[in-house]
Amino acid sequence: xKTQVGFIGLGNMGNPMAKNLLKHGYPIIATDxxxxxxxxxxxxxxxIVDNPxxxxxxxxxxxxxxxxxxxxxxxxxxxxxILKKVKxxxxxxxxxxxxxxxxxxxxxxxxxxxxxxxxxPVSGGVGAxxxxxxxxxxxxxxxxxxxxxxxxxxxxxxxxxCGQVGTGQAxxxxxxxxxxxxxxxxxxxxxxGIRLGLDPKLLAKILNMSSGRCWSSDTxxxxxxxxxxxxxxxxxxxxxxxxxxxxxLGLAQxxxxxxxxxxxxxxxxxxxxxxxxxxxYASKDFSSVFQFLREEEG
Ligand code: NAD
Numbered sequence: 126x127k128t129q130v131g132f133i134g135l136g137n138m139g140n141p142m143a144k145n146l147l148k149h150g151y152p153i154i155a156t157d158x159x160x161x162x163x164x165x166x167x168x169x170x171x172x173i174v175d176n177p178x179x180x181x182x183x184x185x186x187x188x189x190x191x192x193x194x195x196x197x198x199x200x201x202x203x204x205x206x207i208l209k210k211v212k213x214x215x216x217x218x219x220x221x222x223x224x225x226x227x228x229x230x231x232x233x234x235x236x237x238x239x240x241x242x243x244x245x246p247v248s249g250g251v252g253a254x255x256x257x258x259x260x261x262x263x264x265x266x267x268x269x270x271x272x273x274x275x276x277x278x279x280x281x282x283x284x285x286x287c288g289q290v291g292t293g294q295a296x297x298x299x300x301x302x303x304x305x306x307x308x309x310x311x312x313x314x315x316x317x318g319i320r321l322g323l324d325p326k327l328l329a330k331i332l333n334m335s336s337g338r339c340w341s342s343d344t345x346x347x348x349x350x351x352x353x354x355x356x357x358x359x360x361x362x363x364x365x366x367x368x369x370x371x372x373x374l375g376l377a378q379x380x381x382x383x384x385x386x387x388x389x390x391x392x393x394x395x396x397x398x399x400x401x402x403x404x405x406y407a408s409k410d411f412s413s414v415f416q417f418l419r420e421e422e423g
Contacts (some may be wrong), residue, residue, distance in 0.1 A: 127266070129154045129172070130276060131180040131187035133200055133207075134221070135162040138247070139190035141254040142220070142280045144169060149279040154183050176205035183384045185215040186276060193372055194223040201231045201242075213239035216272055222246045222298070222369075224376055225291035226383070228264065232290040241269050244290055245277060246297040250365050264293035283415075288356050298380065301373040304340070305394040305411065311341035312415035315348045316422075347415035356410035364410030371398040 129305075130157040132143045143153055143166045153171035155178070157163050163269045176178055177200045180187060187207060191197050197219060201207050207217060217235055219228065219242070228244040235242035243265030253259045259281035263273060270286050277284045287293050314337065318328040325348045333343040339411040346352040356364035374395035401407070401417050 127151050129184045131155070131173075131184035132166075132190070133157070133177050133180055133187065134190040134192075134196075135166060136190065136192070138220075138254045140165060141251065142188070142190060142259075143171065144255075145257045145280045146276065147171065151276070153177045153266070154180055156180055177201075177203075178205045178210040181207040181212070181215065185212045186272075187215065187217050187421050188276065189217070189219045189221060191219075191221040191223075192369075192389040193221070194376075196228050197221055197223050197227060197231065202234055204259070208234055208238050209233070211238050211240045215240040215243045216269060218245050218273055218276070219243070220245050220247055222301075222376070223294060223371055225264075225294035225298075225380060226380075228291045228294050232265065241266060242290065243269060243273050244293040245273065245284075246293050247281065248297065248300060249281075253282075254280070260297040262287050262293040264288060264295075265290045271302065285298070294327065294376075295380070298373055298377045301370065302348075302377040302388065302391040305370055305374055305398060306390045307339045308341045308345075308347060308412055309397060309414050311339065311349045312418055314415075315342075315346070315351075316415065316418050319348070327390055341412070345412060347412035355412070357412050357415065359400065361406075361409040361413035361416065364412070366408050366412060367398055367401050367411050368407040370411040371402050374398055 127150055130146055130151045132153050147153055147169050158176050167173050191199055216242055232242040240365050245261045245263045247259040249259040257280055260283040261277045261281045262285055264287050270281055274284045287296050319325055329346055329351045332338055345355050347357050348356045377391050378395050406413050408412040
C-alpha cells in the first residue's frame with residue numbers, strides 16, 4: 126500500500142488538491158494554521174497534526190500550497206518548520222506561487238538536510254484543482270522529476286518540467302504577467318466599444334474572430350453576460366483574487382528589476398492591480414478591472 130504523503134496549506138487550492146490525492150489512495154497527513162481548513166480532508170480520512178515539523182517527522186513526500194513567500198519561508202525554515210524534522214531523502218514540493226529566488230534558497234537549505242526541494246506552481250484555478258486539471262510547472266533536479274510527477278499527475282492534467290529549481294516559478298509569473306496585461310487590455314477595449322455604441326456580445330464575437338482575440342476575450346470575458354459561468358457574471362466572486370494577481374505582478378517586477386529586464390506594461394499592470402486592492406477590489410476576481418475602469422469614467 127502507498128505511504129503517507131504530507132500536505133501543508135489546505136486553502137482554496139490545497140483542499141481540492143489533497144482530496145484528489147486521497148482519491149488516488151494516498152494516505153494524507155496534513156496541517157494548516159487555520160483549523161477550520163482541515164475539517165473536510167479530516168472527514169475524508171486525512172490525519173491532522175499541529176505543525177509542519179510533525180508532518181516531516183511522519184512523511185517523506187510533502188506538498189506545500191501556501192499564500193505567499195513569507196509563509197513558505199516560515200513553513201520550511203521556521204521554528205516548527207519542515208526542515209527541523211525532515212528525513213534524509215525526502216521529496217519536498219512547493220506549489221505556492223512565490224519569489225523564485227526564495228525557491229532556490231529553500232532548495233539549498235533542504236539539500237543541506239539531505240532532502241530534495243522542487244518548485245511546482247500551478248495554473249488553473251479552484252475549478253481545475255477540483256477536477257484535477259491543473260498545469261504544474263516544475264523546477265528542480267531532473268532526476269527527481271519522475272517521483273514528483275507520480276504525485277502531481279493525481280492533481281493535474283499537465284506536468285511540465287521547466288529546468289533547474291526556480292524555473293517553475295519563472296514560468297508561472299511570466300504567464301500571470303501576460304494574463305494581467307491581457308485582462309486590462311480586454312477590459313479597456315470592451316469598455317471603449319460599449320461607449321461607442323457596440324453590443325458587448327457582438328464586440329466580443331468580432332474580437333474572437335479577429336487578431337485581438339485572447340483568453341480574456343474568449344474564455345473569461347470581464348463584461349457581465351458575455352461568457353456564461355465566469356466570475357464577471359457573478360459579481361466577480363470566486364475565481365482568482367485581485368490581491369493574488371497583485372502579488373504575482375509584484376514578483377514579476379522583482380525578478381525584472383534583479384535581471385535589468387524592461388517590463389513597462391507589466392509594471393503598469395502591477396500598479397493598476399495595487400490601486401484596485403486599495404479601493405475595495407482585493408478579494409474580487411481579477412477580471413473586475415473592467416468594473417474598476419467603469420468607475421474611473423469621466
Ligand atoms: P489560500 O489563502 O486559500 O490558502 C492558503 C492556506 O495556507 C490557508 O488555508 C492558510 O491558512 C494556510 N497557511 C498559511 N500560512 C501557513 C502556515 N505557516 N502553516 C500552515 N498553513 C498555512 O490560497 P490559495 O488560493 O489556496 O492559493 C495558494 C497558492 O496558489 C498561492 O500562492 C496562489 O497565488 C496560488 N494559486 C492560486 C490560484 C487560485 O485560483 N486561487 C490559482 C493558481 C495559483
